Amino acid sequence: MTAVPGDFHRFQSVFESVDRDHDGYITAAELLTALDRLGRPAPSGGAEELMRAYDADHSGNIDFEEFTALLAGSPDAAAGRPQSREHTAGTHRG
Numbered sequence: 001m002t003a004v005p006g007d008f009h010r011f012q013s014v015f016e017s018v019d020r021d022h023d024g025y026i027t028a029a030e031l032l033t034a035l036d037r038l039g040r041p042a043p044s045g046g047a048e049e050l051m052r053a054y055d056a057d058h059s060g061n062i063d064f065e066e067f068t069a070l071l072a073g074s075p076d077a078a079a080g081r082p083q084s085r086e087h088t089a090g091t092h093r094g
């Protein structure tokens with residue numbers, strides 16, 4: 001269960017609007033701006049707290065994947081594999 005498609009597009013548009021240099025990453029400060037635009041409360045720990053929690057690859061900035069994970073309220077989604085839908089276990093012989 002992740003964000004619904006409508007929200008996804010909204011997140012994307014906000015992300016792009018705060019990503020001033022359009023490199024696909026936003027800084028901690030830009031992240032706070034994005035949260036504000038989405039009407040999300042900023043954490044008491046501020047941007048640094050957010051980065052600690054959601055900068056899954058410790059790159060020092062937030063990419064869109066980390067951003068959506070943050071909004072979905074699930075840091076694990078960024079740290080783990082959001083799109084790992086390959087073969088699941090099953091008996092298959094041939």
Ligand SMILES: [Ca+2]
Binds near residue numbers: 019020021022024
């Ligand atoms: Ca940027």
Ligand SMILES: [Ca+2]
Binds near residue numbers: 059
């Ligand atoms: Ca990152």
